[in-house]
Amino acid sequence: xxxxxxxxxxxxxxxxxxxxxxxxxxxxxxxxxxxxxxxxxxxxxxxxxxxxxxxxxxxxxxxxxxxxxxxxxxxxxxxxxxxxxxxxxxxxxxxxxxxxxxxxxxxxxxxxxxx
Numbered sequence: 001x002x003x004x005x006x007x008x009x010x011x012x013x014x015x016x017x018x019x020x021x022x023x024x025x026x027x028x029x030x031x032x033x034x035x036x037x038x039x040x041x042x043x044x045x046x047x048x049x050x051x052x053x054x055x056x057x058x059x060x061x062x063x064x065x066x067x068x069x070x071x072x073x074x075x076x077x078x079x080x081x082x083x084x085x086x087x088x089x090x091x092x093x094x095x096x097x098x099x100x101x102x103x104x105x106x107x108x109x110x111x112x113x114x115x
Contacts, residue, residue: 020083026073028062033083043080045072 019034024045031045048055049072063070 018087022079022083024077024079026077026079027059027070028066033080035084035087039084039088041075041080041084043075043077046074046077048072050074 015037017034017036019032021030021032023029024031027045027049029045029048031043031048033044034042036042049059050056059070059072
């Protein structure tokens with residue numbers, strides 16, 4: 001079974017990468033979510049809490065102290081997906097053509113070319 005590649009027709013022209021730092025409840029820590037111009041996403045929490053055995057052990061200990069399960073949800077985390085969607089929505093709004101102000105009188109004014 002192949003992985004379906006996400007196709008995004010919205011292109012960012014104003015930036016190369018954008019990031020936000022949030023408090024992630026899944027790991028009870030501050031993480032930074034970064035989205036590149038090609039819509040690829042990175043989260044500092046994913047790398048920290050999925051690649052480091054030491055950090056995973058610390059997370060288990062913290063879970064016991066807080067009496068709730070803490071676990072990084074990976075790149076499919078709702079926080080990552082929501083931030084990416086927010087950016088897509090903002091870029092889509094920028095791409096919409098802005099309407100010209102309408103003349104409310106209903107009359108067309110002749111144009112004058114003064115040189």
